[in-house]
């Protein structure tokens with residue numbers, strides 16, 4: 001299968017996700033696969049802002065977690081391209097439908113084996 005088209009899509013997606021991650025967090029220097037929010041858990045001053053702050057912290061953590069999951073999926077898909085296993089369902093080893101890959105280039109499973 002010609003993976004160069006999907007490689008392009010995935011690399012564009014990867015760059016977009018990293019740019020988005022950088023708006024809410026920083027890459028953990030000890031673990032480049034891990035991102036940490038730049039929102040601190042502990043509010044510094046005004047106690048009236050504690051509830052707001054906690055909400056902002058929880059929100060940025062969940063945004064970060066979602067972006068990180070997507071980034072990991074994209075990175076894993078790029079690794080499968082390198083290994084020559086891209087487009088093969090990891091569950092049943094059958095080719096993944098091209099329409100599915102077009103819609104979701106990071107798909108690791110065919111439409112029968114979605115999580």
Ligand SMILES: [Zn+2]
Pocket residue numbers: 089090091092093094109110111112113
């Ligand atoms: Zn499958």
